[in-house]
Amino acid sequence: MKITANNPERKSWLDVDTDSDFPIQNIPFGVFLTKDDITTIGTRIGDYAIDLAALHQLGYFEGIPLTDDIFMQDTLNDFIADGRTTWRLVRNRIAEVFDEENDKLKNNAGHREIIIFKMSEIEMLLPVSIGDYTDFYSSKEHATNVGTMFRDPENALLPNWLHIPVGYHGRASSVVVSGTKIRRPLGQTLPQGASKPVFGPSKLVDFEVEMGFITTDANDLGKVIPIEEARTNIFGMVLLNDWSARDIQKWEYVPLGPFLAKSFATTISAWVVTLDALEPFRANGVIQDPKPMPYLQEDGLTTYDIRIETFIKPKKQQETLVSKTNFSYLYWSISQQLAHQTVNGCNVRSGDLYGSGTISGPDKNSYGSMLELTWKGTKPLVMSDGSERKFLHDGDTVIMRGFCQKDTFRIGFGECTGRIKKARKLELDH
Amino acid sequence: MKITANNPERKSWLDVDTDSDFPIQNIPFGVFLTKDDITTIGTRIGDYAIDLAALHQLGYFEGIPLTDDIFMQDTLNDFIADGRTTWRLVRNRIAEVFDEENDKLKNNAGHREIIIFKMSEIEMLLPVSIGDYTDFYSSKEHATNVGTMFRDPENALLPNWLHIPVGYHGRASSVVVSGTKIRRPLGQTLPQGASKPVFGPSKLVDFEVEMGFITTDANDLGKVIPIEEARTNIFGMVLLNDWSARDIQKWEYVPLGPFLAKSFATTISAWVVTLDALEPFRANGVIQDPKPMPYLQEDGLTTYDIRIETFIKPKKQQETLVSKTNFSYLYWSISQQLAHQTVNGCNVRSGDLYGSGTISGPDKNSYGSMLELTWKGTKPLVMSDGSERKFLHDGDTVIMRGFCQKDTFRIGFGECTGRIKKARKLELDH
Numbered sequence: 001m002k003i004t005a006n007n008p009e010r011k012s013w014l015d016v017d018t019d020s021d022f023p024i025q026n027i028p029f030g031v032f033l034t035k036d037d038i039t040t041i042g043t044r045i046g047d048y049a050i051d052l053a054a055l056h057q058l059g060y061f062e063g064i065p066l067t068d069d070i071f072m073q074d075t076l077n078d079f080i081a082d083g084r085t086t087w088r089l090v091r092n093r094i095a096e097v098f099d100e101e102n103d104k105l106k107n108n109a110g111h112r113e114i115i116i117f118k119m120s121e122i123e124m125l126l127p128v129s130i131g132d133y134t135d136f137y138s139s140k141e142h143a144t145n146v147g148t149m150f151r152d153p154e155n156a157l158l159p160n161w162l163h164i165p166v167g168y169h170g171r172a173s174s175v176v177v178s179g180t181k182i183r184r185p186l187g188q189t190l191p192q193g194a195s196k197p198v199f200g201p202s203k204l205v206d207f208e209v210e211m212g213f214i215t216t217d218a219n220d221l222g223k224v225i226p227i228e229e230a231r232t233n234i235f236g237m238v239l240l241n242d243w244s245a246r247d248i249q250k251w252e253y254v255p256l257g258p259f260l261a262k263s264f265a266t267t268i269s270a271w272v273v274t275l276d277a278l279e280p281f282r283a284n285g286v287i288q289d290p291k292p293m294p295y296l297q298e299d300g301l302t303t304y305d306i307r308i309e310t311f312i313k314p315k316k317q318q319e320t321l322v323s324k325t326n327f328s329y330l331y332w333s334i335s336q337q338l339a340h341q342t343v344n345g346c347n348v349r350s351g352d353l354y355g356s357g358t359i360s361g362p363d364k365n366s367y368g369s370m371l372e373l374t375w376k377g378t379k380p381l382v383m384s385d386g387s388e389r390k391f392l393h394d395g396d397t398v399i400m401r402g403f404c405q406k407d408t409f410r411i412g413f414g415e416c417t418g419r420i421k422k423a424r425k426l427e428l429d430h
Numbered sequence: 431m432k433i434t435a436n437n438p439e440r441k442s443w444l445d446v447d448t449d450s451d452f453p454i455q456n457i458p459f460g461v462f463l464t465k466d467d468i469t470t471i472g473t474r475i476g477d478y479a480i481d482l483a484a485l486h487q488l489g490y491f492e493g494i495p496l497t498d499d500i501f502m503q504d505t506l507n508d509f510i511a512d513g514r515t516t517w518r519l520v521r522n523r524i525a526e527v528f529d530e531e532n533d534k535l536k537n538n539a540g541h542r543e544i545i546i547f548k549m550s551e552i553e554m555l556l557p558v559s560i561g562d563y564t565d566f567y568s569s570k571e572h573a574t575n576v577g578t579m580f581r582d583p584e585n586a587l588l589p590n591w592l593h594i595p596v597g598y599h600g601r602a603s604s605v606v607v608s609g610t611k612i613r614r615p616l617g618q619t620l621p622q623g624a625s626k627p628v629f630g631p632s633k634l635v636d637f638e639v640e641m642g643f644i645t646t647d648a649n650d651l652g653k654v655i656p657i658e659e660a661r662t663n664i665f666g667m668v669l670l671n672d673w674s675a676r677d678i679q680k681w682e683y684v685p686l687g688p689f690l691a692k693s694f695a696t697t698i699s700a701w702v703v704t705l706d707a708l709e710p711f712r713a714n715g716v717i718q719d720p721k722p723m724p725y726l727q728e729d730g731l732t733t734y735d736i737r738i739e740t741f742i743k744p745k746k747q748q749e750t751l752v753s754k755t756n757f758s759y760l761y762w763s764i765s766q767q768l769a770h771q772t773v774n775g776c777n778v779r780s781g782d783l784y785g786s787g788t789i790s791g792p793d794k795n796s797y798g799s800m801l802e803l804t805w806k807g808t809k810p811l812v813m814s815d816g817s818e819r820k821f822l823h824d825g826d827t828v829i830m831r832g833f834c835q836k837d838t839f840r841i842g843f844g845e846c847t848g849r850i851k852k853a854r855k856l857e858l859d860h
Contacts, residue, residue, distance in 0.1 A: 131561075132603050137686060158684055163627050164618060168686035169599035169693070173562050173777045174651055183652035185774035188594060188723065197593050199723050221604055221695065222613035224854070248774070254588050256567060256598035257687025263599070263776040265651065293618065293629050344615035344678070345854070346693040347603045424654070424775070 001088050003276045005095035008409055012098045013106045014116075016046035021403055021412020024098055027091045028271035028413075029076055029236070033123040041071040041079060042122075044271060045098055049117045052094075058111055060097050060104075064089045075129040076272065080216045080235045081350040087235065087274060124270035126177040127238075128214055128351040133175055133266070134341060135210075135242060135355040136167040138332035140286070142360035145372045150250075162290060165332035165340045167357075170242075171263035175353065178269050178416045182243055184394060184423040185264040189247040201423035202245035202261075204377075205392045208358040209310050209368035209400060211327055212240040213334050214272055218348040225342045227298050230335035231275060233348070239269040239308070239402045239416035240355050246371055246391070268353070269402075269416040277411050281305045281404035283328045292336065295343055302333040306413075308359065308402040310368075315395030318384040325368055327402075329361040394422040431518050433706045435525035438839055443530045444546075446476035451833055451842020454528055457521045458701035458843075459506055459666070463553040471501040471509060472552075474701060475528055479547045482524075488541055490527050490534075494519045505559040506702065510646045510665045511780040517665065517704060554700035556607040557668075558644055558781040563605055563696070564771060565640075565672060565785040566597040568762035570716070572790035575802045580680075592720060595762035595770045597787075600672075601693035605783065608699050608846045612673055614824060614853040615694040619677040631853035632675035634807075635822045638788040639740050639798035639830060641757055642670040643764050644702055648778040655772045657728050660765035661705060663778070669699040669738070669832045669846035670785050676801055676821070698783070699832075699846040707841050711735045711834035713758045722766065725773055732763040736843075738789065738832045740798075745825030748814040755798055757832075759791040824852040 005027055012024040022028070022044045032042050032049055040053040053071035055061065066086070070079055079086070097105050105111055137143055140157070143166075147156030160166065184205055188197040218233035219225050225233055242262060249261030282301035291297070306327035313319035337354055358368040367373045370391055374380055377390035392398065397419040403412030435457055442454040452458070452474045462472050462479055470483040483501035485491065496516070500509055509516070527535050535541055567573055570587070573596075577586030590596065606612075614635055618627040648663035649655050655663055672692060679691030712731035721727070736757035743749035762770075767784055788798040797803045800821050804810055807820035822828065827849040833842030
């Protein structure tokens with residue numbers, strides 16, 4: 001089916017700034033709460049949120065096989081489960097309805113009032129109910145930096161890394177939508193030189209710049225998703241900040257991996273940008289040597305050219321750009337990740353989230369975590385107010401922005417933000 | 431509220447064998463499919479399955495605040511979310527309805543026909559929709575055995591182990607109910623002495639004898655569950671087999687922990703036995719030295735005396751007992767596990783599953799995995815037909831049985847079983 005929604009010539013009768021992340025060619029999906037306290041599935045054009053449940057009820061999806069309540073939901077899961085043909089039909093239709101040549105809704109003030117909100121009038125919610133959250137570790141530069149700092153600079157990359165898209169299971173319950181405040185976690189840490197751990201607020205709270213993809217119901221237990229079918233089962237992508245408490249992580253992570261150092265929160269951006277919308281920005285992946293095993297081999301444009309900028313904004317201060325990276329720096333592609341996830345027969349469900357792992361590039365300013373940017377705190381970042389940061393302070397807001405751009409044509413993800421709140425008082429624990 | 435359902439003197443008007451796991455004092459909860467293809471929440475007395483939706487509809491829960499459809503569900507999640515007072519009211523009432531002194535249902539043949547099924551007539555389903563599955567690593571003997579075999583016998587236990595109930599996130603999508611067949615996984619492994627990995631069926635498929643507890647909605651993100659409130663938030667327990675592919679695990683697990691070596695399947699028993707039903711079997715925990723941090727300190731009877739026997743049944747052969755262990759061997763308690771899980775503010779939801787980790791005791795026949803029982807395959811187990819097992823063969827069924835017993839009074843879990851099917855053909859991958 002042709003993705004007519006991607007037509008770069010199309011303009012909308014809704015106002016869209018030229019540098020907006022959300023031109024009529026984007027048409028992402030999300031869930032929001034209206035000013036009347038109704039939860040609905042919606043999309044966004046420019047600074048307008050569009051209530052798809054209302055659009056459906058008023059007949060604008062006529063001819064597309066959709067259940068009556070498919071958009072009257074508090075998650076995208078059921079819509080995603082309907083599969084790629086449905087996503088495409090719906091995106092194509094939305095593009096038509098808001099095309100500047102189409103008068104039907106444009107000239108119906110009554111309908112417009114029910115369907116269209118200003119972004120400032122609504123509240124974005126977590127777009128999916130996440131059954132499982134896997135976090136991969138697919139940046140060679142990140143894995144090398146971490147291996148250099150914590151293990152052996154001569155053998156920074158572990159033997160399995162070039163053969164396997166290494167990943168681990170993350171906590172799904174604590175994935176939150178952009179804007180949610182993040183409580184600094186308490187936990188056990190082992191101070192430098194000490195023989196016994198201490199308890200208290202983490203002193204080394206960090207961000208990790210990642211992206212995540214969201215799947216549909218893809219396979220039954222015991223079946224695989226062959227790599228050539230992987231992309232068909234991926235609905236779209238989000239920005240993802242995998243908050244990390246480095247001191248808790250260091251003490252707890254052997255031998256079973258990160259646990260409480262990560263499970264206090266993971267933030268994702270509110271709008272899921274479809275793979276279809278990202279199609280014009282497919283790009284060459286990194287050359288893989290050694291050649292991956294057959295179940296991980298793929299041809300063509302395996303990645304996406306997505307620029308990601310990360311800022312720190314101290315309380316009541318201006319934001320400072322601290323990292324400029326690109327999704328295409330990753331060594332392992334999303335198809336390889338999904339093929340690997342299922343090669344043992346593990347089943348994948350609608351709404352599952354798959355993080356890329358921290359995205360670090362070759363340049364020092366393209367690293368995706370403070371751990372790397374400050375090189376374990378030895379080279380602090382300088383904020384616009386002159387203050388320094390080795391790791392995050394209470395009150396700091398981390399802002400990630402991601403977008404694809406060719407000339408003046410941009411498809412973006414909006415923001416993925418979170419502010420660090422001070423830790424709970426210790427006496428509340430005992 | 432008094433747990434009158436636990437009255438050890440009570441007898442039911444339903445036939446119950448003296449050695450049944452399910453006397454009227456048990457009253458576990460599960461989900462089943464009736465012969466009429468209706469999914470319902472139920473309980474079990476002896477070899478009878480009781481349809482709680484029908485019992486409710488016919489008025490037997492009168493006076494207990496329950497929504498009309500609370501038992502007309504395909505998971506226990508909503509019922510569990512109702513909280514401990516409701517669980518107790520319902521269990522107490524079920525005990526009354528089936529008490530041999532109570533004629534109401536006993537003498538109503540029409541109602542009995544709608545409510546009561548033989549176990550052979552129904553099909554048990556997965557009892558909960560699992561939001562998150564954490565697997566702990568709480569047996570000191572197991573951690574020591576693994577550390578001795580794979581790392582350093584002199585320092586078998588890692589430095590954090592006596593301070594932290596070490597755990598990691600598992601895969602929720604592939605948790606299946608007892609009886610589900612398990613496909614031998616394919617994956618990457620590094621043969622002994624090789625420099626490059628190979629792809630194929632795992633040669634070292636193992637079981638892990640565990641128990642799991644299931645929580646209610648316990649805390650919001652950023653809040654903790656203090657250890658003294660942990661038990662209030664635990665609905666009940668199940669037997670759990672954490673199937674493991676040791677060769678895949680060895681190659682993939684550094685540095686982020688087990689992933690595909692575990693995510694091909696985890697089996698749980700079908701009936702969730704409530705903590706209330708286990709109350710008569712509370713027992714002293716292991717003495718903990720060093721003393722845990724304050725947030726992990728608890729007094730009294732911190733564990734349960736639950737015997738667990740594991741059998742291997744080769745295809746068309748008799749079963750052979752291979753392990754006899756006890757839940758009370760575990761070093762860390764369920765309260766400590768849940769307090770630790772949430773000390774960083776991680777939120778816990780209704781239906782979440784928490785595995786104990788492999789339960790190994792001090793004696794060699796109390797080890798909870800073939801890895802330990804055969805000491806890395808060096809001491810094969812002998813089956814009743816004379817064949818030997820280093821790890822599981824295709825066609826082998828693993829059967830776990832668990833129960834508490836004082837004199838002739840028994841509360842049991844039934845079985846947790848799964849048979850290994852041969853791996854998918856390689857050419858199906860490409």
